[in-house]
Amino acid sequence: MQQQGEGDASQRIARISAHLNPHKPQMEGSCNLETENCRAKGGAPGFKVAILGAAGGIGQPLSLLMKMNPLVSVLHLYDVANTPGVTSDISHMDTSAVVRGFLGPQQLENALTGMDLIIIPAGVPRKPGMTRDDLFNINAGIVKTLCEGIAKSCPKAIVNIISNPVNSTVPIAAEVFKKSGTYDPRRLLGVTMLDVVRANTFVAEVLGLDPREVDVPVVGGHAGVTILPLLSQMKPPCSFTSEETTYLTSRIQNGGTEVVEAKAGAGSATLSMAYAAVKFADACLRGLRGDADVIKCAFVPSVVTELPFFASKVRLGRNGIEEIYPLGLLNEFERVGLEMAKKELAGSIEKGISFAMK
């Protein structure tokens, strides 16, 4: 005789088995375990995050780290290649975020709809001998297309742009959003967190401190001389000899090139970038949650200088950027650096705007 409930359970298992293809990750359009037949529905409170370029060198470790973030309830992984494998792999992690994969432009809309935060590491990286601006011809179009998708499908999302050249791709994104009538400058942020991470590490090395106790603001932009560490404003306050200042400024400005050369043709920073991107994304999510005093450096639409975009300290909140801090007191070395940074930034910003207006 059948025990009470046994029939229900075996029917449920049979129903699930019929739908379950263990070789397929939960991909858009795939016939995986039907959600209505699955008891683990997710639905934990939290934010919905999409990563565009999720199968790349940055995208993969970034996806891994975002899956570990308790503030994330849903994680959408979008790329034009290899998302099924990455999605399958990441989705086996026993953390609460529900992971879904999306492959190719026809799935972009579904990847973006309903998202609170979009992180964009899509695009080609540098090889030795190249500048970030050498990536413009390929990456400008990629960022433009993805931002057109965001304008259409999730215009209220916070957007974190990692794709280089950041000094031009952020202005491109702003123009796309303006054109579509969805532009909110509080929600657009170029990710320069890696410059801060490097500055903290290199400064801590010189001073013999724990890098976790060091906080160096880095302003300007994200390429060469536009990367301007403000050592005079670091926490804890410390003084440097002029040799130390020159060494540290140059090492921070050339940190990306240091990695590109060490990788010898196999790309640029991916692991430290994923770490930095997650640090920054987590700050954006904490801001959205309403946490007080979430302050980070980012390349944002700005009136801090005469330029329309500039990296500086920003306070993050429920609407994205709630406050942009002025540069504060600079020493003579930093004032000279600021003039050089502004000159180069002006050209990169203009290049991005002209491209997007075409």
Ligand SMILES: NC(=O)c1ccc[n+]([C@@H]2O[C@H](COP(=O)([O-])OP(=O)(O)OC[C@H]3O[C@@H](n4cnc5c(N)ncnc54)[C@H](O)[C@@H]3O)[C@@H](O)[C@H]2O)c1
């Ligand atoms: N902001 C920073 O501090 C920082 C740091 C490191 C790297 N970057 C930049 O990040 C970008 C990515 O670097 P990476 O090492 O991950 O490169 P990668 O080549 O390893 O990965 C890029 C990924 O983007 C995907 N992609 C290409 N076109 C796409 C599109 N239209 N839509 C969605 N995905 C697309 C590719 O398929 C690939 O998976 C580069 O432009 C690099 O210069 C920025």
Ligand SMILES: O=C(O)C[C@H](O)C(=O)O
């Ligand atoms: O240097 C690069 O090309 C990648 C990135 O911008 C970095 O700073 O590591």
